[in-house]
Amino acid sequence: MKIAVCVKEVYNLEQVKIIKETREPILDVPKKLDDLSRNALEEAIKIREKLGGEVVAISAGSPDLKKTIKEALAMGADRAVIVTDCSNSTPESTALILSKILEKDSYDLIIMGDASSDDYSGQMASRIAEILGLPQITFVSEIKEVSEEKITCVRDMDDYLEVVEADLPCVLSVTNEINEPRIPALKDILKASKKPVETLSANDLGVEIPQPYEIIENLAPEIDRRQEVIEGDAGDVARKLAEIIRREA
Amino acid sequence: MERFDAVVIGGGAAGLGSAYRMAENGMNVLLIERGENVGEKSVYGGRIYSWVFEKYVKGFQDAPVERWVKKERLTFLDERESVSIEYSSDETCSFVAILTKFNRWLAEKVEDAGGLVVSGIKVEDVRLNPLRVVADGEEIGCDAVVIAEGVNPMLAMKLGIRSDWKPEEVAVGVKEVFKLSESEVNSRFDVESDEGVANLFVGYPVFTHGGGFIYTNRDTISVGMVVRVDSAMKNKIEVYDLAEKFRAHRDVAGFLKGGSMIEYSAHLVPEAGIKGVPDALHKDNVMIVGDTAGFVLNRGFTIRGVDFAFYSGVLAADSIKEAMDGGDAGLAGQIYERKVRDSAIIGELEKFRKALDVLENTRFFNDYTRMMVEIMRGIFDVKEESNRLYDVVMEKSRGRKIRMALDFLSAFRGL
Numbered sequence: 001m002k003i004a005v006c007v008k009e010v011y012n013l014e015q016v017k018i019i020k021e022t023r024e025p026i027l028d029v030p031k032k033l034d035d036l037s038r039n040a041l042e043e044a045i046k047i048r049e050k051l052g053g054e055v056v057a058i059s060a061g062s063p064d065l066k067k068t069i070k071e072a073l074a075m076g077a078d079r080a081v082i083v084t085d086c087s088n089s090t091p092e093s094t095a096l097i098l099s100k101i102l103e104k105d106s107y108d109l110i111i112m113g114d115a116s117s118d119d120y121s122g123q124m125a126s127r128i129a130e131i132l133g134l135p136q137i138t139f140v141s142e143i144k145e146v147s148e149e150k151i152t153c154v155r156d157m158d159d160y161l162e163v164v165e166a167d168l169p170c171v172l173s174v175t176n177e178i179n180e181p182r183i184p185a186l187k188d189i190l191k192a193s194k195k196p197v198e199t200l201s202a203n204d205l206g207v208e209i210p211q212p213y214e215i216i217e218n219l220a221p222e223i224d225r226r227q228e229v230i231e232g233d234a235g236d237v238a239r240k241l242a243e244i245i246r247r248e249a
Numbered sequence: 250m251e252r253f254d255a256v257v258i259g260g261g262a263a264g265l266g267s268a269y270r271m272a273e274n275g276m277n278v279l280l281i282e283r284g285e286n287v288g289e290k291s292v293y294g295g296r297i298y299s300w301v302f303e304k305y306v307k308g309f310q311d312a313p314v315e316r317w318v319k320k321e322r323l324t325f326l327d328e329r330e331s332v333s334i335e336y337s338s339d340e341t342c343s344f345v346a347i348l349t350k351f352n353r354w355l356a357e358k359v360e361d362a363g364g365l366v367v368s369g370i371k372v373e374d375v376r377l378n379p380l381r382v383v384a385d386g387e388e389i390g391c392d393a394v395v396i397a398e399g400v401n402p403m404l405a406m407k408l409g410i411r412s413d414w415k416p417e418e419v420a421v422g423v424k425e426v427f428k429l430s431e432s433e434v435n436s437r438f439d440v441e442s443d444e445g446v447a448n449l450f451v452g453y454p455v456f457t458h459g460g461g462f463i464y465t466n467r468d469t470i471s472v473g474m475v476v477r478v479d480s481a482m483k484n485k486i487e488v489y490d491l492a493e494k495f496r497a498h499r500d501v502a503g504f505l506k507g508g509s510m511i512e513y514s515a516h517l518v519p520e521a522g523i524k525g526v527p528d529a530l531h532k533d534n535v536m537i538v539g540d541t542a543g544f545v546l547n548r549g550f551t552i553r554g555v556d557f558a559f560y561s562g563v564l565a566a567d568s569i570k571e572a573m574d575g576g577d578a579g580l581a582g583q584i585y586e587r588k589v590r591d592s593a594i595i596g597e598l599e600k601f602r603k604a605l606d607v608l609e610n611t612r613f614f615n616d617y618t619r620m621m622v623e624i625m626r627g628i629f630d631v632k633e634e635s636n637r638l639y640d641v642v643m644e645k646s647r648g649r650k651i652r653m654a655l656d657f658l659s660a661f662r663g664l
Binding site: 021028030185187189 | 286
């Protein structure tokens with residue numbers, strides 16, 4: 001079984017600071033592998049553990065990818081192919097780039113997160129399936145069965161679950177319920193440093209990156225905090241607090 | 250079992266210096282950092298003396314320098330007034346940097362040179378005979394270990410290389426970073442975009458061992474307060490309260506006005522000078538560097554730590570290489586001991602041994618700071634009549650001239 005996992009680097013959102021007065025974010029923080037990318041990787045590794053084969057991490061992003069991709073290798077991907085000159089590319093060009101890489105090998109399964117925690121556009125699986133002419137199963141919350149020929153998945157449709165079967169090769173997008181991604185141990189991280197990483201440019205792949213969309217404004221949501229201090233002894237405070245909760249609930 | 254020539258524990262300036270030098274020398278080195286990202290546990294005031302990076306780091310001109318320090322200011326504060334001494338020059342020997350960013354850049358240099366940097370992993374133990382590092386339940390074999398674990402010497406203590414700090418040997422510092430804009434920083438501090446200011450404060454609100462600082466970053470400023478732990482305990486002061494009072498002082502508040510606090514950090518700083526350096530800096534082939542070894546020099550108006558940290562890392566790396574080249578890797582610890590004792594690190598710490606006694610004298614932080622302000626008030630306060638400088642000085646120093654003369658002589662000799 002040859003599995004490609006499309007992963008994405010994102011800003012480590014926990015470290016992003018917001019300037020209170022202007023609500024602007026300060027994005028000068030380290031990047032990391034997106035959480036849903038980890039879910040996708042975990043699922044691919046589980047399948048490899050069961051059926052054997054190879055897991056290849058594929059990503060398009062900034063030069064920082066050289067560092068972030070190591071997280072995917074430490075988790076257990078066997079090798080990686082990265083494109084490092086397409087920060088801020090649109091979902092359309094990213095899908096074209098990833099498809100070009102995917103075309104070069106014949107993968108049985110292509111797995112990715114359902115959307116990324118930064119832009120959350122959620123278009124990648126469908127775009128790639130369309131470009132490559134493959135079936136797709138989105139919102140996968142469980143893989144019920146997988147063989148060399150076929151896969152059966154549970155789709156989480158919010159209000160109901162759907163069980164879908166498809167022939168391989170096939171594109172999957174997974175939700176975070178599908179598994180608990182493993183945390184690499186030191187020996188995995190050391191091993192990862194020896195795994196091959198192929199670095200390409202969009203140009204190598206013959207994809208032109210159009211002028212990325214223009215960001216007009218990027219502000220944190222306004223949070224209206226009352227910041228009311230209730231004073232008095234414990235009994236008083238509790239009574240006043242209960243009153244406020246009752247009034248405003 | 251994985252094997253490396255050397256394992257470096259800790260991804261601050263000392264560990265990175267060591268790993269960088271070894272990687273540059275073609276050695277097989279592994280650096281293990283406990284924090285999620287390399288260098289993010291490092292906290293300091295804000296200024297780095299550049300000589301060591303200019304000497305040892307290729308491509309240093311691309312380092313993330315915020316501003317080069319072109320103005321040095323020493324301010325004596327009392328409750329409402331201040332006296333500042335400023336030295337301004339086009340020549341510079343130090344820069345302001347955001348240490349986490351600077352460390353991240355150094356870590357990239359290590360990796361570019363072929364070193365392996367791993368973060369988010371805690372080293373549990375270092376075992377001797379044969380030398381191994383234990384982390385994550387794995388044992389990693391190596392010829393030498395460099396402990397660069399910072400001011401909390403857990404592993405160094407476990408191995409018996411050093412003892413824990415006493416309250417009078419360390420200070421606690423808090424630092425806040427305020428966001429302004431580049432042009433605001435320029436105009437408030439009267440500097441150009443590539444010029445920076447280092448401003449140290451004595452007196453208010455500590456009036457004992459410690460003081461305040463302001464450093465200009467590109468579009469933010471770092472403001473903080475340091476107080477020696479024994480003084481804080483004795484006087485029952487919380488460094489947080491001090492920082493708040495300091496920020497509100499008229500001579501500090503003006504710099505911060507309208508700025509948004511985007512970062513808060515606190516850390517311990519070794520303050521014992523040469524007295525904080527243990528008798529032996531190694532055990533077998535395990536060496537201690539940087540803050541773990543106590544390599545911080547405070548002489549009142551300059552504080553050196555990051556340059557010594559990096560340099561001690563380099564010396565450890567060179568010692569390991571020398572030992573390996575000589576055919577007996579096991580001698581690295583001894584070679585390091587000798588190299589450090591012969592180096593400028595111990596040289597400088599020894600040279601300023603007397604500075605410790607001067608800075609021990611709380612009169613400099615309290616009486617003389619207040620006096621300085623009072624004398625200035627005396628000569629600049631012009632109403633119908635004004636005061637002669639001589640009369641002001643005589644009045645303010647009444648009854649303490651001899652003690653003062655002795656104190657100032659000791660300061661003159663010690664600092």
